[in-house]
Amino acid sequence: MAYRFSLIIAGIIGAYAFLLIHLYQIQIVKGNYYLAKADSEIASSQGRNGTRGAIYFTDKDGIELPAAIEKQFPIIYAVPTAIEDAPEAANTFASILGMPVSTLEKIFSK
Numbered sequence: 001m002a003y004r005f006s007l008i009i010a011g012i013i014g015a016y017a018f019l020l021i022h023l024y025q026i027q028i029v030k031g032n033y034y035l036a037k038a039d040s041e042i043a044s045s046q047g048r049n050g051t052r053g054a055i056y057f058t059d060k061d062g063i064e065l066p067a068a069i070e071k072q073f074p075i076i077y078a079v080p081t082a083i084e085d086a087p088e089a090a091n092t093f094a095s096i097l098g099m100p101v102s103t104l105e106k107i108f109s110k
Contacts, residue, residue, distance in 0.1 A: 051070065052068075052070045053070075054066060054068065054069045054070065055067045055068040055069075076093075076096075076097065078093075078107070078108060080107065080108055080109065080110045083108045083109075086105050086108035086109040087101075087105055089104070089108050090102075090104035090105040090108055
């Protein structure tokens with residue numbers, strides 16, 4: 001009985017040793033390789049958004065109606081907790097966004 005128990009313990013220790021050796025190989029020995037590989041994958045995926053074509057439906061008279069058209073929209077966002085002077089920020093962005101200053105002050109002071 002003790003023989004089987006020590007055999008199981010030796011197997012578990014062997015499995016952990018195997019995992020630790022491979023973990024050492026991946027992180028320490030080949031770490032720079034995997035880091036460079038990850039960096040190149042990230043660099044290759046950034047800035048490559050494909051352009052999409054327009055999708056049109058045709059009505060019963062054969063006239064094409066646009067269903068989905070690619071259009072660029074400006075993205076503007078604010079973090080209210082990071083804004084130190086809400087009235088000044090509201091005055092700055094009111095003319096750009098075409099919104100009243102009072103509305104923007106309420107939003108920025110949350």
